[in-house]
Amino acid sequence: xxxxxxxxxxxxxxxxxxxxxxxxxxxxxxxxxxxxxxxxxxxxxxxxxxxxxxxxxxxxxxxxxxxxxxxxxxxxxxxxxxxxxxxxxxxxxxxxxxxxxxxxxxxxxxxxxxxxxxxxxxxxxxxxxxxxxxxxxxxxxxxxxxxxxxxxxxxxxxxxxxxxxxxxxxxxxxxxxxxxxxxxxxxxxxxxxxxxxxxxxxxxxxxxxxxxxxxxxxxxxxxxxxxxxxxxxxxxxxxxxxxxxxxxxxxxxxxxxxxxxxxxxxxxxxxxxxxxxxxxxxxxxxxxxxxxxxxxxxxxxxxxxxxxxxxxxxxxxxxxxxxxxxxxxxxxxxxxxxxxxxxxxxxxxxxxxxxxxxxxxxxxxxxxxxxxxxxxxxxxxxxxxxxxxxxxxxxxxxxxxxxxxxxxxxxxxxxxxxxxxxxxxxxxxxxxxxxxxxxxxxxxxxxxxxxxxxxxxxxxxxxxxxxxxxxxxx
Amino acid sequence: xxxxxxxxxxxxxxxxxxxxxxxxxxxxxxxxxxxxxxxxxxxxxxxxxxxxxxxxxxxxxxxxxxxxxxxxxxxxxxxxxxxxxxxxxxxxxxxxxxxxxxxxxxxxxxxxxxxxxxxxxxxxxxxxxxxxxxxxxxxxxxxxxxxxxxxxxxxxxxxxxxxxxxxxxxxxxxxxxxxxxxxxxxxxxxxxxxxxxxxxxxxxxxxxxxxxxxxxxxxxxxxxxxxxxxxxxxxxxxxxxxxxxxxxxxxxxxxxxxxxxxxxxxxxxxxxxxxxxxxxxxxxxxxxxxxxxxxxxxxxxxxxxxxxxxxxxxxxxxxxxxxxxxxxxxxxxxxxxxxxxxxxxxxxxxxxxxxxxxxxxxxxxxxxxxxxxxxxxxxxxxxxxxxxxxxxxxxxxxxxxxxxxxxxxxxxxxxxxxxxxxxxxxxxxxxxxxxxxxxxxxxxxxxxxxxxxxxxxxxxxxxxxxxxxxxxxx
Numbered sequence: 001x002x003x004x005x006x007x008x009x010x011x012x013x014x015x016x017x018x019x020x021x022x023x024x025x026x027x028x029x030x031x032x033x034x035x036x037x038x039x040x041x042x043x044x045x046x047x048x049x050x051x052x053x054x055x056x057x058x059x060x061x062x063x064x065x066x067x068x069x070x071x072x073x074x075x076x077x078x079x080x081x082x083x084x085x086x087x088x089x090x091x092x093x094x095x096x097x098x099x100x101x102x103x104x105x106x107x108x109x110x111x112x113x114x115x116x117x118x119x120x121x122x123x124x125x126x127x128x129x130x131x132x133x134x135x136x137x138x139x140x141x142x143x144x145x146x147x148x149x150x151x152x153x154x155x156x157x158x159x160x161x162x163x164x165x166x167x168x169x170x171x172x173x174x175x176x177x178x179x180x181x182x183x184x185x186x187x188x189x190x191x192x193x194x195x196x197x198x199x200x201x202x203x204x205x206x207x208x209x210x211x212x213x214x215x216x217x218x219x220x221x222x223x224x225x226x227x228x229x230x231x232x233x234x235x236x237x238x239x240x241x242x243x244x245x246x247x248x249x250x251x252x253x254x255x256x257x258x259x260x261x262x263x264x265x266x267x268x269x270x271x272x273x274x275x276x277x278x279x280x281x282x283x284x285x286x287x288x289x290x291x292x293x294x295x296x297x298x299x300x301x302x303x304x305x306x307x308x309x310x311x312x313x314x315x316x317x318x319x320x321x322x323x324x325x326x327x328x329x330x331x332x333x334x335x336x337x338x339x340x341x342x343x344x345x346x347x348x349x350x351x352x353x354x355x356x357x358x359x360x361x362x363x364x365x366x367x368x369x370x371x372x373x374x375x376x377x378x379x380x381x382x383x384x385x386x387x388x389x390x391x392x393x394x395x396x397x398x399x400x401x402x403x404x405x406x407x408x409x410x411x412x413x414x415x416x417x418x419x420x421x422x423x424x425x426x427x428x429x430x431x432x433x434x435x436x437x438x439x440x441x442x443x444x445x446x447x448x449x450x451x452x453x454x455x456x457x458x459x460x461x462x463x464x465x466x467x468x469x470x471x472x473x474x
Numbered sequence: 475x476x477x478x479x480x481x482x483x484x485x486x487x488x489x490x491x492x493x494x495x496x497x498x499x500x501x502x503x504x505x506x507x508x509x510x511x512x513x514x515x516x517x518x519x520x521x522x523x524x525x526x527x528x529x530x531x532x533x534x535x536x537x538x539x540x541x542x543x544x545x546x547x548x549x550x551x552x553x554x555x556x557x558x559x560x561x562x563x564x565x566x567x568x569x570x571x572x573x574x575x576x577x578x579x580x581x582x583x584x585x586x587x588x589x590x591x592x593x594x595x596x597x598x599x600x601x602x603x604x605x606x607x608x609x610x611x612x613x614x615x616x617x618x619x620x621x622x623x624x625x626x627x628x629x630x631x632x633x634x635x636x637x638x639x640x641x642x643x644x645x646x647x648x649x650x651x652x653x654x655x656x657x658x659x660x661x662x663x664x665x666x667x668x669x670x671x672x673x674x675x676x677x678x679x680x681x682x683x684x685x686x687x688x689x690x691x692x693x694x695x696x697x698x699x700x701x702x703x704x705x706x707x708x709x710x711x712x713x714x715x716x717x718x719x720x721x722x723x724x725x726x727x728x729x730x731x732x733x734x735x736x737x738x739x740x741x742x743x744x745x746x747x748x749x750x751x752x753x754x755x756x757x758x759x760x761x762x763x764x765x766x767x768x769x770x771x772x773x774x775x776x777x778x779x780x781x782x783x784x785x786x787x788x789x790x791x792x793x794x795x796x797x798x799x800x801x802x803x804x805x806x807x808x809x810x811x812x813x814x815x816x817x818x819x820x821x822x823x824x825x826x827x828x829x830x831x832x833x834x835x836x837x838x839x840x841x842x843x844x845x846x847x848x849x850x851x852x853x854x855x856x857x858x859x860x861x862x863x864x865x866x867x868x869x870x871x872x873x874x875x876x877x878x879x880x881x882x883x884x885x886x887x888x889x890x891x892x893x894x895x896x897x898x899x900x901x902x903x904x905x906x907x908x909x910x911x912x913x914x915x916x917x918x919x920x921x922x923x924x925x926x927x928x929x930x931x932x933x934x935x936x937x938x939x940x941x942x943x944x945x946x947x948x
Contacts, residue, residue: 153665
């Protein structure tokens with residue numbers, strides 16, 4: 001157990017004197033900052049909140065807190081799903097949303113320099129307006145880019161374009177002692193010592209605070225086509241996915257969904273797009289596939305080859321969406337899964353496991369069968385192209401919160417174990433935060449978590465930065 | 475200064491008793507193991523050499539050496555260019571070339587599992603025979619895959635496909651205390667704690683010894699075309715490169731070369747392929763560009779669009795190579811640069827800087843001008859698509875070895891500084907090893923190298939594994 005100091009009036013005054021951004025103390029802190037999107041992991045109440053205006057603000061706060069052994073946490077848009085951005089040990093919360101400028105584009109080197117508080121959606125739109133694509137595409141478009149980097153956010157387009165890690169070229173970082181440094185460079189290639197940049201990516205704000213990012217962009221593809229592909233069962237649906245890769249069709253996204261969640265989501269948005277029965281055959285699973293490229297003829301050729309592979313492997317039909325309106329409609333239900341779930345249930349927990357793509361069907365069936373033993377409903381969907389599954393445990397029995405938590409814990413231990421048995425990992429893109437911390441040690445093992453804890457102590461000897469996230473003290 | 479123990483008869487006997495592989499002691503060690511491909515950084519004489527047969531062999535050696543504080547070094551094919559694989563502190567050298575099996579393919583998940591001693595060339599050929607491509611393509615095809623991962627090797631195709639880092643999915647690692655662990659998984663996406671896998675990649679055998687690798691493969695593209703593109707001067711040659719990216723032409727490789735090195739290499743191989751004068755205009759620089767893809771029509775369309783961009787931006791001509799024989803011929807001179815240089819000079823040092831692609835011409839001109847002050851010749855070539863340059867300092871005055879070394883050191887300080895001023899790094903793909911260790915601290919700074927040293931001590935508290943490589947003791 002680490003001992004942190006409670007923040008004093010004197011420390012608050014030191015911070016106020018040192019920073020240019022606004023400082024909120026105690027009750028002045030808006031309650032939006034007390035939790036993230038997964039309130040089941042609990043709330044946290046920062047003693048004070050600072051709207052960061054500059055790298056120097058962040059450095060000054062960090063130096064003061066390190067000297068006084070006061071916890072510090074950087075906060076993006078609060079859209080996380082693991083409690084990583086919640087001040088569970090109190091102390092100072094730094095609001096990074098106030099550092100939200102797109103600084104400059106260097107289009108010859110295909111990079112853009114941003115402050116970490118820029119929202120993904122704002123960068124995506126700004127890039128598109130200039131003819132570029134920032135490829136990472138997590139479901140939550142109103143997260144900050146700093147938060148995306150902190151969790152190595154993935155998203156739909158990871159199949160073709162990779163995750164956030166693949167688009168971070170360089171970063172400015174404030175270390176826990178208040179020193180400012182830089183990792184990476186504009187260049188794409190480096191073998192210049194250990195990759196501190198890659199260590200920062202996915203470290204969930206526990207090793208340093210990112211105050212500037214240089215991100216890779218690519219020319220925006222000129223054409224996009226999506227296919228809605230109904231199947232009679234999940235097995236044939238998922239079994240088709242490796243065939244698409246073998247045929248070198250290079251899809252941008254491949255999502256799978258089961259009938260139940262499509263029905264719920266279509267009800268929620270009030271519009272039916274997905275076929276439920278085709279010529280007397282019930283549809284029980286779908287793929288939603290997107291291809292992109294510059295060459296319109298090439299894309300249609302790819303689509304035809306894909307349709308052939310899909311129907312040869314059990315697809316009942318292949319529905320094409322190739323106008324902006326059709327594309328929007330095809331993706332509307334998928335985009336509303338989380339909201340649809342949230343509108344139906346009062347108690348909600350989730351996991352974000354990733355398994356080899358060949359194991360998805362087996363895994364989802366195991367999860368569904370296992371869930372039958374428990375009080376909660378389970379709904380799952382996910383990225384069939386990379387094996388990353390979002391599995392929601394859901395209940396409306398608010399009065400049985402403790403039982404729900406206990407059963408979810410038991411269930412998670414079982415399904416995480418299965419994921420590891422199949423060669424998977426516990427998080428594909430949401431991270432560990434506070435909510436999955438105990439599972440990290442359980443499933444990654446003491447050897448690996450001891451290495452992680454050792455690394456944490458190298459960066460943060462006083463363990464003041466986002467304490468008890470990713471790894472605990474012991 | 476760290477104190478290592480000299481190896482004792484007892485320790486050698488413990489190793490002999492513990493391992494299944496052959497153990498060579500003292501004079502029994504072949505002198506090939508005393509150096510790598512850059513002998514100017516000095517030789518190192520292991521006290522004993524073990525042909526590793528298994529992960530358990532490696533673990534047993536590591537445990538014994540850690541208990542006895544004896545240095546250990548893993549050795550691949552010895553093709554490195556920085557002295558990283560040389561036993562400069564003596565101790566035990568583990569020959570990983572004897573763990574050289576391609577274990578199995580999982581083509582549905584698009585991965586292959588290999589032992590680290592498999593040669594790049596052997597995996598590349600085996601993959602192609604099955605219709606797959608292992609994309610990383612460093613110039614040296616007879617390096618081990620373990621060595622490729624240890625240096626995050628890049629190569630020609632990094633422009634389109636990325637570096638070795640992008641193809642490592644999982645690894646088995648023996649830690650310096652002899653414990654065996656695993657980093658990563660078959661899956662492509664993970665946010666499961668700090669990326670220990672990414673930390674291992676490029677750590678040059680200083681954090682642990684890799685005993686198994688799971689590598690990503692892709693379907694082999696069906697068509698390949700290369701273009702030889704002559705320019706009157708280096709500036710217009712390099713200036714064209716960003717235009718190719720802006721046009722989204724997605725080249726597999728873009729190499730640049732100056733007239734001097736082409737002449738030397740063509741003389742060496744005894745065959746002239748590159749035009750030297752076109753309609754009275756002297757050619758002083760070339761691009762060698764490759765496109766690949768599945769769709770033959772698409773590739774020719776890409777080539778035509780590329781030819782348009784190139785001629786609009788100063789190319790004197792565009793020569794197409796699209797048969798296997800023509801492709802081999804087009805790349806013959808480029809493939810022989812290093813041999814051509816080695817055949818001409820007795821003293822040789824090199825650096826492997828990387829600068830933003832927009833800065834290559836400015837940088838090469840700076841290097842050439844700076845070189846005029848010194849006793850040595852300079853020849854450079856490199857990857858125009860990613861800014862990674864190979865700059866050779868060359869002399870035949872063997873009797874002036876000390877002067878050569880001193881002048882090269884002075885020259886390197888100047889050109890590394892310039893690379894960093896332009897936003898570059900000191901190594902794009904060769905690594906730091908022993909040869910660049912002093913420059914790492916100089917140019918990456920004390921803050922970053924202190925973090926690296928801290929990480930090293932977390933993995934290797936006794937600092938026995940490949941000591942004084944990448945980072946020094948202090």
